[in-house]
Amino acid sequence: MATGAQHEVEVILMKQVASYLATPVLVVDPTGDLVYFNEPAEKLLGRRYEETGAMPASEWSTLFTPVDEHGDPIPTSGLATIHALEERQPAHREMWITGYDGVTHHISVTAFPLVGQNDRHLGAVAIFWEHS
Amino acid sequence: MRLRFWGTRGSLPTPGPATARYGGNTSCVEIATDRDDHVVILDAGTGIRALGEALPADVARVDLLLGHLHMDHIVGLGFFAGFYREDLEVHVWGPGSTTLDLQHRLSRYLSPPLFPVRLRELPCRLVVHDVPLGEFELPGLRANAALVCHPGPTVGYRLDDGHSTLAYMSDHEPALGVERFPDAPEWTSGYDIARDVDVLIHDAQYDDPEYRDHVGWGHSAIGHTLAFARLARVRHLVCFHHDPGHNDQRLDIIYARPEIREQPFALTVARDGAALDVDAVPAEV
Numbered sequence: 001m002a003t004g005a006q007h008e009v010e011v012i013l014m015k016q017v018a019s020y021l022a023t024p025v026l027v028v029d030p031t032g033d034l035v036y037f038n039e040p041a042e043k044l045l046g047r048r049y050e051e052t053g054a055m056p057a058s059e060w061s062t063l064f065t066p067v068d069e070h071g072d073p074i075p076t077s078g079l080a081t082i083h084a085l086e087e088r089q090p091a092h093r094e095m096w097i098t099g100y101d102g103v104t105h106h107i108s109v110t111a112f113p114l115v116g117q118n119d120r121h122l123g124a125v126a127i128f129w130e131h132s
Numbered sequence: 133m134r135l136r137f138w139g140t141r142g143s144l145p146t147p148g149p150a151t152a153r154y155g156g157n158t159s160c161v162e163i164a165t166d167r168d169d170h171v172v173i174l175d176a177g178t179g180i181r182a183l184g185e186a187l188p189a190d191v192a193r194v195d196l197l198l199g200h201l202h203m204d205h206i207v208g209l210g211f212f213a214g215f216y217r218e219d220l221e222v223h224v225w226g227p228g229s230t231t232l233d234l235q236h237r238l239s240r241y242l243s244p245p246l247f248p249v250r251l252r253e254l255p256c257r258l259v260v261h262d263v264p265l266g267e268f269e270l271p272g273l274r275a276n277a278a279l280v281c282h283p284g285p286t287v288g289y290r291l292d293d294g295h296s297t298l299a300y301m302s303d304h305e306p307a308l309g310v311e312r313f314p315d316a317p318e319w320t321s322g323y324d325i326a327r328d329v330d331v332l333i334h335d336a337q338y339d340d341p342e343y344r345d346h347v348g349w350g351h352s353a354i355g356h357t358l359a360f361a362r363l364a365r366v367r368h369l370v371c372f373h374h375d376p377g378h379n380d381q382r383l384d385i386i387y388a389r390p391e392i393r394e395q396p397f398a399l400t401v402a403r404d405g406a407a408l409d410v411d412a413v414p415a416e417v
Contacts (some may be wrong), residue, residue, distance in 0.1 A: 004329070005317060005318060005323065005324050005327065006317060006318050006319075006320065006321075006323040006324040007318055007319060007320050008278075008279070009278070009279040009281055010279070011281055012281070012319055012320070012321050013281065013321075014306065015308070015309075016309030016310065016320060019309065019311070020309065076262070092381075116279075117228075117229075117230060117265065117279060117285060118228075118265055120265070120374075
């Protein structure tokens with residue numbers, strides 16, 4: 001139902017799985033808004049989901065100032081999550097991010113589109129992996 | 133909308149003297165509307181056999197809404213007398229899967245060796261619809277379907293006849309994986325289907341202590357059902373899909389508890405043969 005009050009059940013279940021995982025996970029809706037990130041992702045971003053709530057793409061993509069291996073900023077369109085969302089294909093890339101806490105992390109991001117029953121485009125999921 | 137419950141038991145038919153009062157037939161609910169020639173049926177458990185026998189001859193169209201295809205919800209299909217009436221138009225609605233449409237999914241049951249009559253051989257004028265996820269029209273009714281939390285493709289239904297609203301989620305586990313249930317409405321499976329309805333027919337399979345051993349099986353603890361109904365601000369909750377292990381005495385004991393009885397909505401424990409007028413549900417309970 002498109003009332004906007006409730007997320008689709010696939011997104012709800014994705015959030016519930018993510019809330020149990022030890023790896024950082026971000027869930028975005030079809031417009032790119034960040035609708036959920038789990039506790040390990042909170043640690044990486046330096047922000048708590050309970051404080052931020054949902055965020056538009058223009059806001060969350062700048063939260064952690066992503067840069068590539070040369071130190072050049074990665075535009076929003078270059079993020080694996082946005083690629084998975086817009087191209088509806090899985091995507092993977094390495095990057096360096098500096099969270100709200102000022103700490104720089106070297107991470108790999110794997111993102112995949114969320115496609116529901118009847119080919120409904122429900123958003124994308126990104127899994128972050130921090131290199132030690 | 134006027135409801136008659138022909139089957140209220142979950143999972144498995146449970147006949148016998150110990151379940152004689154609440155009944156042992158699996159899910160089947162009849163909805164009569166303002167149109168005498170039209171009937172809506174929710175699910176085709178064993179209760180649909182007796183419903184078919186009682187179906188008036190002047191009914192010209194039946195819409196059968198299947199929430200999902202677990203056996204207890206379709207086992208009665210081949211025994212529905214309406215399927216064998218050439219003058220009857222029968223529309224079957226239900227979820228397809230990601231690889232098969234509803235017609236093919238149902239044909240797996242309605243074909244040998246599981247059943248002697250094939251779906252395509254039924255004499256009625258049969259139309260099988262993959263239920264749209266969202267709004268669709270039935271005669272005199274606005275219907276909505278949405279996927280809900282239960283193993284395999286499963287939908288909840290919301291029906292609106294312009295006077296009153298009914299939601300049906302016979303098999304639903306909205307508390308799955310939620311640390312503190314109920315979560316916010318936007319993160320609660322089934323909320324959009326159930327919110328502010330006059331009558332909610334909802335899964336109430338387990339007594340709360342039993343749920344701990346059945347997490348992920350797709351059903352609700354009664355405490356979760358009550359919390360879900362409060363979150364959705366329903367006016368009348370019908371607890372449905374009773375566990376096969378809950379005989380009449382057990383159901384009486386469970387639903388006599390003050391913490392279950394005292395709710396901000398009317399509460400009915402579904403019983404085979406019972407009737408309920410959705411339009412008669414008071415605005416304030």
